[in-house]
Amino acid sequence: MVRGPGVAPRLAGMLGIVLGTDRIPVRLRAWDGSEAGSPGAPVIEIRSRRTLRRLLWSPGQLGLSRAYVAGELDLPGDLFATVAALTATGRLTEPVPLTARERWRLLRSAAALGALGPEPAPPPEEVHLAGIGGRHSKARDAAAVSHHYDLGNDFYAVVLGPSMVYSCAVWDDPSGGLEAAQAAKHDLVCRKLGLRSGMRVLDVGCGWGAFALHAARHHEVDVVGVTLSPEQATLGRERVRAAGLAERIDIRVQDYRDVDDGPFDAVSSIGMSEHVGDDQIDGYASHLHGLLRPGARLLNHAIARRTGDPRRAGEARQDPSTFMARYVFPDTEVLSLTRTIGALEAGGLEILDVEALRLHYPLTLRAWAQRLEEHWSEAVRLVGEGRARTWRLYLVAAAWTFESGRQGVNQVLVQRPGGTPPPLARPWRTPADR
Structure with a gap:
């Protein structure tokens, strides 16, 4: 499951918490070249610790999306297959709040990888409509x-x-x-x-x-x-x-x-x-x-x-x-x-x-x-x-x-x-x- 030593196994555990599964349905490749996850599955590349910080602050669809838009996370293969794999558990399509135990596990893993810190600013492509009037004005x-x-x-x-x-x-x-x-x-x-x-x-x-x-x-x-x-x-x-x-x-x-x-x-x-x-x-x-x-x-x-x-x-x-x-x-x-x-x-x-x-x-x-x-x-x-x-x-x-x-x-x-x-x-x- 793991190619050589590195951070990928711990990253896989964090992604599993977000997806609500012990066995992630993708192959995860970390910034240090290490890999973990399902062999032959669609690949996710985590290029930066900022991805982990985004997941700490927004654990789910929004955190992953922000990392992808910002280029901190990449999906290099067949994107249709990757999206299908990530949504298979249902955790990204029907957002479920993490339990206190899951949040603690996520925080502990991020600390071990040196990813703690303030919430990263959203990519500039994110829309902000507050202050422009009521909804559907x-x-x-x-x-x-x-x-x-x-x-x-x-x-x-x-x-x-x-x-x-x-x-x-x-x-x-x-x-x-x-x-x-x-x-x-x-x-x-x-x-x-x-x-x-x-x-x-x-x-x-x-x-x-x-x-x-x-x-x-x-x-x-x-x-x-x-x-x-x-x-x-x-x-x-x-x-x-x-x-x-x-x-x-x-x-x-x-x-x-x-x-x-x-x-x-x-x-x-x-x-x-x-x-x-x-x-x-x-x-x-x-x-x-x-x-x-x-x-x-x-x-x-x-x-x-x-x-x-x-x-x-x-x-x-x-x-x-x-x-x-x-x-x-x-x-x-x-x-x-x-x-x-x-x-x-x-x-x-x-x-x-x-x-x-x-x-x-x-x-x-x-x-x-x-x-x-x-x-x-x-x-x-x-x-x-x-x-x-x-x-x-x-x-x-x-x-x-x-x-x-x-x-x-x-x-x-x-x-x-x-x-x-x-x-x-x-x-x-x-x-x-x-």
């Missing part, structure tokens, strides 16, 4: 969105590819490639919304304008797209002008709560409602209902929790000690499908269709992760190594989340009552799927 939502989306359009082009679509694709054929899968998703949304020439469409959380461009180009509709990211809006407008569609598409930096120029013939919300929050989701549904013409449809495409009791207060709130909350999506709240449908119905909207796309998201995330690896040097140049490492870990961890079934993603199609009645069949499906 307009100011704080704008700051949370800016943290994630205003990294520079060139970086997003590296990860997302030419389509610049940042939501789950629909993979009719996994070998068809990312661009085809994103186009298939947009076409499916357009069919579900029943878009026809001359309609006026609101795209909530429009990103870089990809859906607006698809809908205007292929269905001859007029689109208002709103985003809280100035960088997204800037590039979105450039893409609209380049496509010759400036008369059909209006992209605004605007909170959806401030949109007051309805009515619209359709509303798309693709990968946006995760930012709304449990306390705000009822108002979200009610406001969008008010922007729809009678008989018009709304499509809500969103990630959904697959565990927990949706009636439990605050069940959607992120654990503040998680990597996603501190580094990736601050203040997001992933609701259960039950909660989302309940809010839409309470808002006066009629459910027409629900489609689960969970199996499509790992394919999308793996495609983005592959692009990041293929353009790693460029990504580091654009956003720095810490941010690039954040994204590498985020994409891999997110893919595992969907592959393991912990979360799903769903398209919920609803209609405002009145006007044209809903169809008897599902005309947006292909004949084989009806």
Whole structure:
């Protein structure tokens, strides 16, 4: 189990305490070259005693993540396999406070390795929203969105590819490639919304304008797209002008709560409602209902929790000690499908269709992760190594989340009552799927 003398066996014991196991499911390599752990398992390299100090102060997912982002810990092999191995015990995915005995053992091992000291400052990539207003206030939502989306359009082009679509694709054929899968998703949304020439469409959380461009180009509709990211809006407008569609598409930096120029013939919300929050989701549904013409449809495409009791207060709130909350999506709240449908119905909207796309998201995330690896040097140049490492870990961890079934993603199609009645069949499906 150990190659030569060194510090690795004691490090393995510390990692075992954090993971809640006597036999760690990885191969651990220490800064002195010694090794311990399971032979042939994915490798973790601990490069610095600062990693141990981080684990003392934040024993679990957050401490390990901070060390990885800071480059004090590395995962040199197949990152997908390493994440799967580390999460096998469940201690990192469902944080459990250490017992007093476990904390004492961790402290004693760190002292023996000369790792005691004050808590290291978090890497600068960690977000801090305190003092910017209440949770899901307009100011704080704008700051949370800016943290994630205003990294520079060139970086997003590296990860997302030419389509610049940042939501789950629909993979009719996994070998068809990312661009085809994103186009298939947009076409499916357009069919579900029943878009026809001359309609006026609101795209909530429009990103870089990809859906607006698809809908205007292929269905001859007029689109208002709103985003809280100035960088997204800037590039979105450039893409609209380049496509010759400036008369059909209006992209605004605007909170959806401030949109007051309805009515619209359709509303798309693709990968946006995760930012709304449990306390705000009822108002979200009610406001969008008010922007729809009678008989018009709304499509809500969103990630959904697959565990927990949706009636439990605050069940959607992120654990503040998680990597996603501190580094990736601050203040997001992933609701259960039950909660989302309940809010839409309470808002006066009629459910027409629900489609689960969970199996499509790992394919999308793996495609983005592959692009990041293929353009790693460029990504580091654009956003720095810490941010690039954040994204590498985020994409891999997110893919595992969907592959393991912990979360799903769903398209919920609803209609405002009145006007044209809903169809008897599902005309947006292909004949084989009806």
